[in-house]
Structures are given as structure tokens and as C-alpha cells.
Amino acid sequence: MSDDLKKGLEGVLVAESELSDIDGEVGKLVYRGYTIEDLAKGASYEEVLYLLWYGHLPDEGELAEFTDSMVAERAVDDAVIEVVRTLAEADENPMAALRTGVSTLSAFDPDDGDADPTDDEANLRKARRITAKIPTILAAFARIRQGDDPVQPREDLSHAANFLYMLNGEEPDDVLAETFDMALVLHADHGLNASTFSAIVTASTLSDLHSSVTSAIGTLKGPLHGGANQDVMEMLKEVDDAEQDPLEWVKGALDEGRRVSGFGHRVYDVKDPRARILGEKSKDLGEAAGSIKWYEMSTTIEEYMAEEKGLAPNVDFYSASTYYQMGIPIDIYTPIFAMSRVGGWIAHVFQYIDDNRLIRPRARYTGPEDQEFVPIEER
């Protein structure tokens, strides 16, 4: 047994995976051998889900069957919506609300209860239900808290377009629907990131799929992981609202020893390929709207961070201004990340439990030794 301490488990191999591969030196990401650039350009989120869960890209018949099976699961039980309503009225944090919402889904899942956690067919049915219902829960939460009624899912729209429809109460145009679909494709999987690791730690105890996804949502919520996309937009807004020079802002933040959200990565030494794609999208959206101020502010910060800190943007940096220009409320950026990443979490859980071993690392004990126990009344 090695006594080397690997803080943050950096570089530690704990599993084999066929799902996604990252080359952090050149900034390359692939899902099952397909580059993220090709998938972003050519595949829908539904195709990527199929690829991750079933191992190959679907043909037209397979995709139609899969899509129908997902669409059929979009509606959420009224009792779950009532829980969502209570959370929205209590002004719950959206990620916390999503975490509780997904946890609540298990009470209404016909395959939950005493189901064998390694039953592949039951797990796939649960996977479809959880993934199809997350957008419905999230859109309902976002609407209820602003005093609007939830909008029922439509059957004729894609996963991405249906979410925007349920969120805004109107069908998105093609640019919005395609941009959002692409964002879902980009966020679907990323090796053993922290939230995916949480999901498989939970699965490795032979717990159920809802528990794995709930654990993962809680992990994605933090500002060092998925929570960074919200922080990035709040930072850009702060700079803009104060009519500050972005360079001055970023210098000040670094001088105070603060981290700049959306920069740095455990695996990438160079710009995250997803940030390259989203940066272009952010610029396109700005040009279409007649102002690229968010894009320009972002690139100014990017250049300074590269020069001063040698740090490059991660996926959260340019997703922020992309979502902002799509009119999406800032505090649901991280739940949107979860809405996509659930596909990857589930794929990793399936893969891991196929050859399961309990995940249980060690901590080096640094506490006191040989203490003499003193009964409470004598302390």
C-alpha cells in the first residue's frame, strides 16, 4: 500500500472508460472517438446521449425510437411539481431545487424501490426518465418563482427546443434552439470530473441511479466546478454595471488573491476546446444582436489571464456570455449544465457498475494517539 498522498486525487487512475478522452496538452476532447468539434457541428444532444449510453451513433431508425421513448417521459408528476413550487416559493437556490427535484422523482419512478441496481433494462428506463424530466423540473422552477405557471412539455420539439419552450412559454427560433442544443452536446461528458466521480462513488456502493444523479448535482453546484459559469456572468455584469475597465477589474481581483472564475483546469494546460467553440458562438450571437461587448470584455480578460497567470479559459467562461445573450436567467446556467451532464453521469455509472468495485480511498491519519478516555462527568 503506497503512502504517497495525492491531494485532490490529481492524476490518479481509478477506472477505465470508453466514454470520453481529454488531451490536456493540445486541448482535445472526444466522446467515444468522435471529436467535440464534429459532434458540436453535426450531432444533436439526443444523438450524443445515444452514443454515450449505447456505444455507437444511432442510425435514423434507432434515433427515432430513442427520441420517442425520451419524449414520452417528459411530463412530471403533479406531486413533483408541487415540491418544485414549494422550493421556488422559498426562493431555493436553483441547483439545490434541481437536486431535491431529482431526488423526489424516485418516489414516482415505477422502477425504483427494491429494483436491482445492476438491472440494465430498469436502469435504462430510469435513465430516460431522469434525463427527460430534468428540463421539465428546471423550467417549472424558473417559471413558478417569477409568478408564471409551468408550461407542459411538447412532443414535437427536440430536447433543447422543448426546454426553451417550457422556460419562455414560446417556441425558440432556429438559432436559439441550435445554439442551446450545441451547448448541451458540449457539456455532456468530460472524463472523471468531480461530479461524475461523485456519481460513480455513489453507484459503487450499489445504490440507485437517482442517488447517483443527486450526488452528482450536489457536486456540480460548487464554484470550482459547474457553478463557475454563473460566477463568470456575475463578474462580467459587475464590470459592465460599474462601467469598469475589465483589465482593471481582473488586475484588482488577482492582486487581492482572488480566483477568476472560468479560468484554469485540472486537465487542460491550454484553452478548453469547448471554450473555443462557445467563444465563437458568443461572438456570433453578439454580432447578430449588433454588439459584441460581452465577447470583447471576455477576450480582454482572456488575454490578460494568459499573459499574467498562464491560465486559459475553461468551458464555463464562454458559456456564460452565450447563455446571457440567449436571454437565459443567470442563476440557471449551472442547472443547465446538469441538464446536459446527466447523460455523462449516467453513462459512467452504467460503465462502472458493469465491473463494479466499491470506491474507498484512504486518508493519512494525523490526529492524536493513545488518548486516555475520560468519562463525560469528569471532563
Ligand SMILES: CC(=O)SCCNC(=O)CCNC(=O)[C@H](O)C(C)(C)COP(=O)(O)OP(=O)(O)OC[C@H]1O[C@@H](n2cnc3c(N)ncnc32)[C@H](O)[C@@H]1OP(=O)(O)O
Ligand atoms: C466545468 C468545470 O468544472 S471547469 C472549472 C470551473 N472552475 C473555475 O473556473 C473556477 C476557477 N478555477 C479554479 O479554481 C481552478 O483552476 C480549478 C479548481 C478549476 C483547478 O484547480 P487545480 O487543478 O486544483 O489547480 P489549483 O487550485 O492547484 O491551482 C494551481 C495554481 O493556479 C492558480 N489558479 C488556478 N485557477 C485560477 C484562477 N481561476 N484564477 C486565479 N488563479 C488560479 C491557483 O491559485 C494556484 O496558484 P498557486 O500555485 O500560486 O497557489
Ligand SMILES: O=C([O-])CC(=O)C(=O)O
Ligand atoms: O473535467 C473537469 O474537471 C471539469 C470540466 O471541465 C467538466 O466537468 O466539464
